Structures are given as C-alpha cells and as structure tokens.
Amino acid sequence: MHNVDFAVRTITQVQSETTQINENIVESKSDYYKIIILTLKYYFGTTRWCKSTVTLNGRTVLITGGNIGIGKATAIDLANRGARVIIASRNKEKAIQTIKEINDKTGNDNVRFMYLDLMDLEIVRQFAEQFLNEEKRLDILINNSGIAGWAYKTIGSKTKQNYDIIFGVNHLGHFLLTYLLLDLLKKTRNSRVINVSSLRHLWRRSPLTYDKGPNNDGMLYPDLAGYDTSKLANVMHSKMLSKILQGTPVTANSVHPGLAATDILMAPLKSVLPEKLYSIVDPIFRFISLDSAGGAQTTKMQLLTNL
Numbered sequence: 001m002h003n004v005d006f007a008v009r010t011i012t013q014v015q016s017e018t019t020q021i022n023e024n025i026v027e028s029k030s031d032y033y034k035i036i037i038l039t040l041k042y043y044f045g046t047t048r049w050c051k052s053t054v055t056l057n058g059r060t061v062l063i064t065g066g067n068i069g070i071g072k073a074t075a076i077d078l079a080n081r082g083a084r085v086i087i088a089s090r091n092k093e094k095a096i097q098t099i100k101e102i103n104d105k106t107g108n109d110n111v112r113f114m115y116l117d118l119m120d121l122e123i124v125r126q127f128a129e130q131f132l133n134e135e136k137r138l139d140i141l142i143n144n145s146g147i148a149g150w151a152y153k154t155i156g157s158k159t160k161q162n163y164d165i166i167f168g169v170n171h172l173g174h175f176l177l178t179y180l181l182l183d184l185l186k187k188t189r190n191s192r193v194i195n196v197s198s199l200r201h202l203w204r205r206s207p208l209t210y211d212k213g214p215n216n217d218g219m220l221y222p223d224l225a226g227y228d229t230s231k232l233a234n235v236m237h238s239k240m241l242s243k244i245l246q247g248t249p250v251t252a253n254s255v256h257p258g259l260a261a262t263d264i265l266m267a268p269l270k271s272v273l274p275e276k277l278y279s280i281v282d283p284i285f286r287f288i289s290l291d292s293a294g295g296a297q298t299t300k301m302q303l304l305t306n307l
C-alpha cells in the first residue's frame with residue numbers, strides 16, 4: 001500500500017512538473033511570437049505622420065486611383081486642405097461613392113471624377129485631351145494607381161496595346177499621362193509630379209533588357225514584365241523627369257508608401273487562404289502594417305514640403 005501511495009504521488013508530481021514545463025514552453029513561445037509581431041509592427045506598421053499644415057486653396061490635384069486605398073486617403077487629406085481634387089479612375093461607381101464621402105467629411109465639394117483606364121493608352125490620350133480642354137491648371141499630379149501579380153489572375157496578362165499588364169498600368173500609362181500634361185504642369189507655377197513607387201523596385205536584380213518582343217504570347221517588351229520592374233520604372237521615370245525639368249517650376253519625385261493593408265495586398269490573401277486561416281491572418285497583418293491613411297503619409301510629405 002505504502003509503495004502504491006508513493007508511486008501515485010511520484011506520478012502526480014512528475015505530471016505537475018511536466019505541465020509546468022509545458023506551460024513555461026508555451027509561455028516563452030508566445031513571448032517569442034509577441035516579440036516578432038511587435039518588431040514587425042515597429043518596422044512596418046508605425047505611422048510617421050506628416051504634420052504639414054499647408055493649405056491648398058486654389059490648387060488643382062489630379063490623382064490616379066483616388067477611389068480606394070492609399071489614393072483615397074490622399075484625396076481626402078488634400079480635399080481637406082481646400083484643393084480641387086480630380087479622381088481619375090476606371091471605376092465610376094466607387095469613385096462617386098468616395099467623392100460623396102469626401103464631400104461629407106471635408107465639406108469640400110470641389111472634387112471631380114474623370115474616367116481613366118491606364119490599361120489602354122488610347123484612353124489615356126482621350127483623358128489628357130479632356131483634361132486639357134476642361135481644366136485650367138495642374139499643381140499636383142499623383143501617379144498613384146497600381147496593380148501587382150494578382151492582376152495576372154483577375155485581369156489578364158496584357159494591356160490593350162500588348163504590354164505586360166503590370167508594367168502597362170503602373171508605368172506606361174502614367175508615363176504617357178505625365179508627358180501629355182507636362183506643358184500644363186510647366187505653366188502652373190511650382191507644380192509637382194509624384195510617382196507612387198515601392199521599395200520593391202530594389203528587388204529587380206537583373207539588368208533591364210529592351211528586347212521588343214513580341215514573345216509567344218504576343219507581348220511587347222516581355223522582359224519588362226512584373227511588379228518590381230514597374231516600380232523600378234517609376235523611380236527611373238522620376239529621376240529622368242527631374243533632370244529634364246531642371247530650371248522649370250516643376251519637380252518630380254517617387255515615394256514608397258510603406259507596407260499598407262490595402263486591396264493590392266489583402267484581396268489576393270483573401271482569395272488564396274481558406275476562410276478560417278484568413279480570419280486569423282487578416283487582423284495580424286492589419287496590426288503589423290499601416291492603414292491607408294498611414295500609407296498616404298510619404299506622398300503628402302513629398303508634395304507638401306516647401307510648397
């Protein structure tokens with residue numbers, strides 16, 4: 001009996017010690033995760049606010065893709081500063097909804113929608129023609145619209161003129177738009193061009209080759225495909241623009257918004273992950289990244305400084 005008692009007591013003690021050890025492991029593991037998540041939050045998800053109090057009364061801003069995401073947050077802020085804001089978007093319904101929201105939030109009803117689909121260079125030309133006919137000045141051009149790899153699945157691989165869809169929307173459409181509006185930008189004093197690029201421009205490691213194609217798919221300049229290349233093109237475009245604009249009242253810059261939980265990142269995650277997993281990943285991702293307003297800060301900083 002004595003031996004049995006001793007055996008049971010020993011087992012119980014070992015069990016409780018094991019539980020304690022397991023709890024400690026779980027605790028230290030969860031501490032480990034907490035440290036990783038908080039470090040990620042510090043690097044990616046801490047908003048450095050642009051504190052400029054500049055007002056933009058009398059100035060005209062054109063922003064591509066101002067209907068959702070970072071573009072929308074930028075449009076709200078600039079409207080709040082009194083600017084005339086033109087939202088260039090291919091999605092009239094969402095743009096009108098956004099304009100109503102901007103009117104309600106800021107009291108600024110000098111906000112306009114104009115149809116622009118950067119996938120088709122002919123539409124870009126028509127847009128520029130209409131803009132030049134109807135608008136008297138252009139103080140700030142924000143080339144903000146952007147798509148990433150998910151577009152190959154949801155939209156297709158090529159633009160109307162057979163360029164890679166991502167390169168076409170992110171760079172070529174904006175490139176053409178900027179040049180068509182350049183004279184108006186020059187005429188308007190102290191005007192600015194901002195290309196919303198990405199840190200991902202650094203990921204394009206191989207030299208760009210300008211093989212005209214078409215490849216088997218009929219795509220022109222097939223080597224210039226993909227997000228990283230398009231964002232590198234945004235940076236190169238800004239550098240080249242600022243060179244040729246020296247001595248004029250126009251400046252050109254590119255910015256990286258940071259990691260922001262907008263559709264460009266969240267929509268593919270939502271489609272790819274099982275619902276339950278997405279419901280866990282979504283709040284963690286949103287916690288470690290910026291929101292749209294946070295993503296708009298670098299653009300604001302760039303265009304409002306010394307204006």
Ligand SMILES: NC(=O)c1ccc[n+]([C@@H]2O[C@H](COP(=O)([O-])OP(=O)(O)OC[C@H]3O[C@@H](n4cnc5c(N)ncnc54)[C@H](OP(=O)(O)O)[C@@H]3O)[C@@H](O)[C@H]2O)c1
Nearest residue numbers: 065069070091117118119144145146198259260262263264
């Ligand atoms: N979020 C990030 O972490 C992050 C990081 C680095 C850089 N960026 C850059 O930031 C910019 C804004 O992205 P976001 O994060 O705000 O993404 P988003 O919420 O997905 O917004 C993208 C915008 O681009 C517009 N767009 C897409 N295709 C278009 C087309 N063919 N013609 C005209 N507009 C088109 C979209 O309008 P529709 O409603 O018509 O689709 C939308 O307004 C992009 O240039 C992106 O590359 C974002």
